[in-house]
Amino acid sequence: MHERLSFYIKRNSFLHQLNPLTKLTLTMSLVLISFVNSWYWTPHLLLLIMVIPLSYIGRVNEPFFRTFLRLILPAASFLFLMQAFFQPIGDSVIFKIWFLDITRESLMFAFRNAMRIVVMVCSFTLFLLTTHPSELMSDLTRRGLPGQFAYVIISTLQIIPQMQSKAQSIIAAQRSRGLDTESSLLRRIGSLVPLVGPLVFGSLVEVEERAIAIEARGFTSTHIKTSLHEIPDSNLDRVIRWILIFLVIASLALRIWLS
Amino acid sequence: MSIITQNLVYFGIAILIIIILLIWAYTTKRLQQDFNTLTWTLIPVAIAINVVIGQIVVTLKLPVYLDSIGTVFVGVLCGPWAGAITGMLANIIWGSIIDPNAFPWFPVAFFIGLVAGFCAKGGLFKSWWKVMITGFLVALTAAAVSTPIAVGVYGGITASGSSFITAYLLQTGQNLLPAVLITNNLVEPFDKISTALLAFAIMQGLSTRFLARFPRPQNVEVQKGVNWVQIAIAVVIVIAVLAFYILVVVKLTSQ
Amino acid sequence: MAIVNLQNVTYKYPLTDSPALQNVSLQVEQGEFVAVVGPNGAGKSTLCYTLAGFIPHFFKGELTGMVEVDGKDLQMSSLNEWVLNVGLAFQNPFNQISGAKYTVFEELAFGLENIGVPRDEMRPRVEDTMKLTGISDLADRSPYSLSGGQQQRVALTSILVMQPRVLVLDEPTSQMDPIGTREVFGVIRTLAEKGMTVLLVEHKVEWIAQFADRVIALHEGQILLDGRPSEVLTSDLLEGKGFGISRYTSAAREARKMGLWKKENLPVTLDEAVEGFSLTPNASPLGRGE
Numbered sequence: 001m002h003e004r005l006s007f008y009i010k011r012n013s014f015l016h017q018l019n020p021l022t023k024l025t026l027t028m029s030l031v032l033i034s035f036v037n038s039w040y041w042t043p044h045l046l047l048l049i050m051v052i053p054l055s056y057i058g059r060v061n062e063p064f065f066r067t068f069l070r071l072i073l074p075a076a077s078f079l080f081l082m083q084a085f086f087q088p089i090g091d092s093v094i095f096k097i098w099f100l101d102i103t104r105e106s107l108m109f110a111f112r113n114a115m116r117i118v119v120m121v122c123s124f125t126l127f128l129l130t131t132h133p134s135e136l137m138s139d140l141t142r143r144g145l146p147g148q149f150a151y152v153i154i155s156t157l158q159i160i161p162q163m164q165s166k167a168q169s170i171i172a173a174q175r176s177r178g179l180d181t182e183s184s185l186l187r188r189i190g191s192l193v194p195l196v197g198p199l200v201f202g203s204l205v206e207v208e209e210r211a212i213a214i215e216a217r218g219f220t221s222t223h224i225k226t227s228l229h230e231i232p233d234s235n236l237d238r239v240i241r242w243i244l245i246f247l248v249i250a251s252l253a254l255r256i257w258l259s
Numbered sequence: 260m261s262i263i264t265q266n267l268v269y270f271g272i273a274i275l276i277i278i279i280l281l282i283w284a285y286t287t288k289r290l291q292q293d294f295n296t297l298t299w300t301l302i303p304v305a306i307a308i309n310v311v312i313g314q315i316v317v318t319l320k321l322p323v324y325l326d327s328i329g330t331v332f333v334g335v336l337c338g339p340w341a342g343a344i345t346g347m348l349a350n351i352i353w354g355s356i357i358d359p360n361a362f363p364w365f366p367v368a369f370f371i372g373l374v375a376g377f378c379a380k381g382g383l384f385k386s387w388w389k390v391m392i393t394g395f396l397v398a399l400t401a402a403a404v405s406t407p408i409a410v411g412v413y414g415g416i417t418a419s420g421s422s423f424i425t426a427y428l429l430q431t432g433q434n435l436l437p438a439v440l441i442t443n444n445l446v447e448p449f450d451k452i453s454t455a456l457l458a459f460a461i462m463q464g465l466s467t468r469f470l471a472r473f474p475r476p477q478n479v480e481v482q483k484g485v486n487w488v489q490i491a492i493a494v495v496i497v498i499a500v501l502a503f504y505i506l507v508v509v510k511l512t513s514q
Numbered sequence: 515m516a517i518v519n520l521q522n523v524t525y526k527y528p529l530t531d532s533p534a535l536q537n538v539s540l541q542v543e544q545g546e547f548v549a550v551v552g553p554n555g556a557g558k559s560t561l562c563y564t565l566a567g568f569i570p571h572f573f574k575g576e577l578t579g580m581v582e583v584d585g586k587d588l589q590m591s592s593l594n595e596w597v598l599n600v601g602l603a604f605q606n607p608f609n610q611i612s613g614a615k616y617t618v619f620e621e622l623a624f625g626l627e628n629i630g631v632p633r634d635e636m637r638p639r640v641e642d643t644m645k646l647t648g649i650s651d652l653a654d655r656s657p658y659s660l661s662g663g664q665q666q667r668v669a670l671t672s673i674l675v676m677q678p679r680v681l682v683l684d685e686p687t688s689q690m691d692p693i694g695t696r697e698v699f700g701v702i703r704t705l706a707e708k709g710m711t712v713l714l715v716e717h718k719v720e721w722i723a724q725f726a727d728r729v730i731a732l733h734e735g736q737i738l739l740d741g742r743p744s745e746v747l748t749s750d751l752l753e754g755k756g757f758g759i760s761r762y763t764s765a766a767r768e769a770r771k772m773g774l775w776k777k778e779n780l781p782v783t784l785d786e787a788v789e790g791f792s793l794t795p796n797a798s799p800l801g802r803g804e
Contacts, residue, residue, distance in 0.1 A: 007356070035267065035412075075360060075418045082416040086426035113263075113414040117360070124359040133355075134616055147628070148299050149348070155613035156303040156352050158658065163307045167315060188319045195315055200461055203304045208472060209609035211300040212568060216602050217612060217672060220296055220594045223630030228623040230633070296572075303613065471528065 007067075007128035015058035015126075019237040020136040021143065023127050026054075029244040030123040034116050037251045038258055040108070043115040051122045060129040067125055076118045083110035133157055139231040147225050151214075159203075167199055262435055266411030273366040273404060280373075284340050293338030293376075297472050301337065305329030306349040310357070322420075323450045326353070330368060331375040331397070331458040335384050336473045339376025346372035363412045367405045374400045375455070379478035384459065388493035394455030395448055395497050402443035406436065415439050421446045448501055515585075516541035517711055518565065518680055523579035525560060525569055534560040536735040538579075542680070542713065547706040549722040549743070550715045552732035553756030558715045561732065562604070562684040564588075565713065567596030584679045598629065601678035605685045607665035610672075611657045618660075618668055619644075619653040625676045643675040646708070647701045663694025667701055680711045687718065699725075719747050719760045723782035731757065748780035762787035769794075 137150035284290035313326030334342020346368030378393040428438035571593035581588035
């Protein structure tokens, strides 16, 4: 069973060596700046001079572009079209399709909005491609995130593929018994129950034993937790983080000052 | 300030409210009461349930999301704060492995879990019709919180099918904010009431001994007996209130 | 001084009327390998959970009597302290995987991280324990990619690495295939030989007869018998109560009634049975005793 736990792909790149928190800060900064900055072309510029080059620096450009074309571009185009057509802004109508007016203003509006979303999704994708979940969690735990949260996140990431394959086999079994994913609405709702039942109950039973198991491994111990791996945090990391925070605050300040 | 910016500010305020609420709940020890070791092992399963059922629903092409069943489950069985945190974590994880478009919606998930938990604390999860009311209240909250996010982050049109409703409303001259608000209020109740009912049905199928292990088993003590009259009354009430609500919203916001 | 000391322990699960354990008293010396047998519902798992501290702290209910391990009293301790005293592994190996880690090595270190073991101590401790249980080759594998037997050995190792004083194992081979069973029993035997205090709940009496120092037969929450394997496992008292008696014992018992079993004691294992039956005079390969 193909276990896609996360986007992460192991490569030897500058981005991979960066501390996870640094990468997270980078992602959040890109998102915040593209949303906050009042200059129209901000998200477009960020995409071209930051996001795309970073995908090369991180040596994940191929998976990145694959995801971009497969997931991001269609969604963004949908958003763009919907907003261009249905946001009745402005008067300079460029062309009409049936009863829908497309104005220059709504095109511009849609273009920027869609691009903001693109930057957001791309930044996170890049982050996920270059950061292993257990590294991220280790680092955040070291910085004060309660260990239980790290536990929940990693545990969820491992349980989901298991449950998905359970669901696949239940769906396959039901299909062989006549479950139809194309039939009437009522039938489809009815078929939800025999799918949900076995899946959910089987998984819930494990919850108790797993709680005993982790309790037996000191999960609720009051000692200060230590960690097996040390995630490096270099001076470069710190410098980058501070620069990014500064840029975000500057954008915000600029925005407030200009309005 | 354009309406987009205004709603981005609302989004920021929502995040602030969440942070303040969490700090308050932590310092007053309310938050910790929702958590024992079982909560921590339940949450991953609940999130997985959110994800898997949410995806099954897409395969079956049903007109609902049903991606918060686990969140509601934890909110009822463990407490509002556990539910809220489950929602947020579910949202983050969904964004990390399925669709990063999900990230901005974490306040919605937070409040779904929170409201479900508080309703359950108030005894609103003990029979079918009470559960429907809980679902309705959760829906109202979800609609209210998701509207500013939809407007501020996405300009009102999100990547989901409900945007067509918004688009239609916009074309008929409705303003952006009310259009999105109405859309959400139409879409959410059906989804969230079904979600609450499914969570309730799951709980009915678990043994009392098992449920007793969680922090708040008292929320799920079953009042025996399915009263069809009660359910019918509940459905009528829910629809009536919904219709009334929408009318009020439309009236108040049409300018 | 006994390392495990139970005195008049009685326990009732919440919302139940009849006690799962009634007036159980037992002592275990350090290094002893004790097996516990009994029919379903006899209270074997309850006993395990009590020794491991989950009763009463996890399961609530009413516990009376004294439970003492390594001089510490259970009622005066918290669960998170007690698990350092007594390690517990149970049937389902899959549910014992924490889910928090991506490799077996990290999984084993999970417990050590939780209790705050210093980083430079963690690695050698995990490596040594892996060598002891023979799973060093699994270090970089994902715990979820392992077979049942491998997972159970990882579960055992992850408890061992915490260095408990007593190890309690509740039917660790019930869900294993024969290979897995053999692997797990191999590990248990190694531990017992190294002087670990082990309490093992098991159904496979033939194996117990060979390797356990002592067998306790539990029935309806009470200790029915407590003694050497050869005595307890062949006792007539076990008959008709749902105990999983070895087929060799049953066969020899029937044979004894017909006068065909000449030894004093009944056998438990195949070897003992062969040895015993070969003493029968005039025994022919066709088994026609005349």
